[in-house]
Amino acid sequence: MIDDRQEELASLHAFDLLEGAEREQFVAELSTNPELRALVAELRAVASGMAHTAPLSEPPEELRARVLASAAARRSAAEPVAFPPALAPRFPSWVPWLMAACLAAAAAWSQREVARSRDEVAALNAQERLAETALDQTRGQLSEAKRQLSESSRQVADLSAKLKDEGDLAHFKIATLASMLGNTPEALAVAVWDPSRQQGVLTVSKLPALASEKDYQLWVIDKQYPNPVNAGVFVVDPVTGEAHIVFKADKHVDSIAKFAVSLERKGGVPKAEGPIVLLSP
Amino acid sequence: MSFALPASQLPVAWTGWEASLGARGLLARMMPADETGSSDGRARAYAALLGRMANGDRDALAELYDSLSRPLYATARHILNDSAEAQDVVHDVFLSLWENASAFDLKRGAAFSWAVTLTRNRAIDRLRTRANRARLLGDSIPEDLGYGSESGGPGAGERAELGDRAVAVRSAIAELPAEQQRALELAFFSGMTQKEIAEKLCEPIGTIKARIRRGLIKLRDTLATRL
Numbered sequence: 001m002i003d004d005r006q007e008e009l010a011s012l013h014a015f016d017l018l019e020g021a022e023r024e025q026f027v028a029e030l031s032t033n034p035e036l037r038a039l040v041a042e043l044r045a046v047a048s049g050m051a052h053t054a055p056l057s058e059p060p061e062e063l064r065a066r067v068l069a070s071a072a073a074r075r076s077a078a079e080p081v082a083f084p085p086a087l088a089p090r091f092p093s094w095v096p097w098l099m100a101a102c103l104a105a106a107a108a109w110s111q112r113e114v115a116r117s118r119d120e121v122a123a124l125n126a127q128e129r130l131a132e133t134a135l136d137q138t139r140g141q142l143s144e145a146k147r148q149l150s151e152s153s154r155q156v157a158d159l160s161a162k163l164k165d166e167g168d169l170a171h172f173k174i175a176t177l178a179s180m181l182g183n184t185p186e187a188l189a190v191a192v193w194d195p196s197r198q199q200g201v202l203t204v205s206k207l208p209a210l211a212s213e214k215d216y217q218l219w220v221i222d223k224q225y226p227n228p229v230n231a232g233v234f235v236v237d238p239v240t241g242e243a244h245i246v247f248k249a250d251k252h253v254d255s256i257a258k259f260a261v262s263l264e265r266k267g268g269v270p271k272a273e274g275p276i277v278l279l280s281p
Numbered sequence: 282m283s284f285a286l287p288a289s290q291l292p293v294a295w296t297g298w299e300a301s302l303g304a305r306g307l308l309a310r311m312m313p314a315d316e317t318g319s320s321d322g323r324a325r326a327y328a329a330l331l332g333r334m335a336n337g338d339r340d341a342l343a344e345l346y347d348s349l350s351r352p353l354y355a356t357a358r359h360i361l362n363d364s365a366e367a368q369d370v371v372h373d374v375f376l377s378l379w380e381n382a383s384a385f386d387l388k389r390g391a392a393f394s395w396a397v398t399l400t401r402n403r404a405i406d407r408l409r410t411r412a413n414r415a416r417l418l419g420d421s422i423p424e425d426l427g428y429g430s431e432s433g434g435p436g437a438g439e440r441a442e443l444g445d446r447a448v449a450v451r452s453a454i455a456e457l458p459a460e461q462q463r464a465l466e467l468a469f470f471s472g473m474t475q476k477e478i479a480e481k482l483c484e485p486i487g488t489i490k491a492r493i494r495r496g497l498i499k500l501r502d503t504l505a506t507r508l
Contacts, residue, residue, distance in 0.1 A: 007494055047497065064350070
């Protein structure tokens with residue numbers, strides 16, 4: 001039996017309007033209630049019918065050609081592979097001689113291939129040794145990164161101590177940056193900005209590591225400037241998704257309205273282009 | 282850990298929820314149908330097209346495009362209010378259908394719902410990215426996104442262009458109280474949260490929840506008698 005509360009939650013879920021704990025609780029309830037699952041499916045179907053209420057709008061002709069051209073360029077996952085035709089059952093009398101000659105040639109070729117394979121194995125062994133060396137170097141870099149992390153943590157502690165000593169929180173801008181991505185809602189960051197030193201500290205957690213051609217870029221928004229001010233790029237630990245950085249803005253900042261983190265090209269950009277990943281209120 | 286794609290860029294999951302018989306009947310009824318084809322027949326036809334697409338048949342993709350591109354493009358354009366972006370969304374949706382056609386199973390739901398959900402999610406992702414950027418730069422989201430300006434049933438010209446199914450859906454929505462129509466339109470097309478819808482309509486969030494529930498249930502019941 002579906003009650004009014006369940007019906008309301010199912011209606012909201014059909015439009016993907018449930019969030020946070022309310023959504024988690026409802027999804028958990030769905031897993032144990034087949035009647036509720038059926039209602040959600042039914043309401044989702046009704047909701048998708050809302051597409052018919054959009055004002056009529058004809059897609060341009062060239063879009064069809066564009067879609068079909070893109071599909072032609074991409075192989076469908078299950079697109080069948082063309083197999084070569086079967087061998088003909090009958091062949092001329094000289095064919096066995098030709099096959100014998102081919103076999104002899106193949107034998108000679110195989111011997112040469114065996115020798116070449118030995119050379120390749122030796123080359124692969126050398127590559128393995130090089131890879132082991134690179135691994136050692138990476139371990140060293142990881143160790144250095146951990147040391148820098150420790151240093152950043154110490155700087156955060158120093159700033160916190162300074163806050164405590166001065167007893168003047170009002171001069172510091174402290175903000176929590178929340179995730180703007182639905183798929184990484186747990187990502188979080190805390191930014192502390194000291195206006196007197198024009199320096200801040202950003203601590204990030206649970207942010208996904210990026211591909212090699214991307215960087216996270218920090219921005220500060222000061223209303224005196226028309227565009228967000230660059231505060232540098234950073235990477236996160238690929239295992240923990242954490243980062244601790246000390247940052248400075250490219251321009252003198254009087255009053256920070258917001259902090260933001262965007263996803264940009266490697267090395268950062270002078271003006272924000274990519275999607276916003278974290279944003280302070 | 283790697284940087285994951287937004288949820289809308291992944292294939293829509295065919296959960297077991299839509300496998301229930303009760304849902305399948307209505308799922309089929311919500312399919313667009315021409316004046317002669319039955320909804321169940323149309324659902325099977327789309328399933329057959331997706332099956333051919335899974336085997337690499339590009340003619341099947343062309344047929345599916347001809348059948349679904351108009352409502353999908355209209356939906357994306359209404360959400361984004363931008364023709365170029367709507368074209369990008371529809372292009373990506375059909376490529377996604379092409380590449381994931383083998384994952385489709387008619388027993389789990391209708392192709393039309395799958396395609397609409399893909400389109401809506403991708404368009405709303407773009408809308409939210411745009412809104413975030415505007416907010417970051419100090420702009421505000423436009424006060425009026427243009428929804429609700431065409432309340433009422435379809436006009437004679439539009440009726441001629443719509444299939445019977447679409448006309449039935451539009452008429453059923455036009456029969457809802459205006460405040461329920463508005464709540465459903467914002468819930469489907471705006472990409473707003475419950476709280477944002479409540480703020481936009483200057484109503485308590487509980488009122489908005491109730492309007493969405495009553496509107497959707499009434500829409501379901503009305504369509505059940507007509508389709």
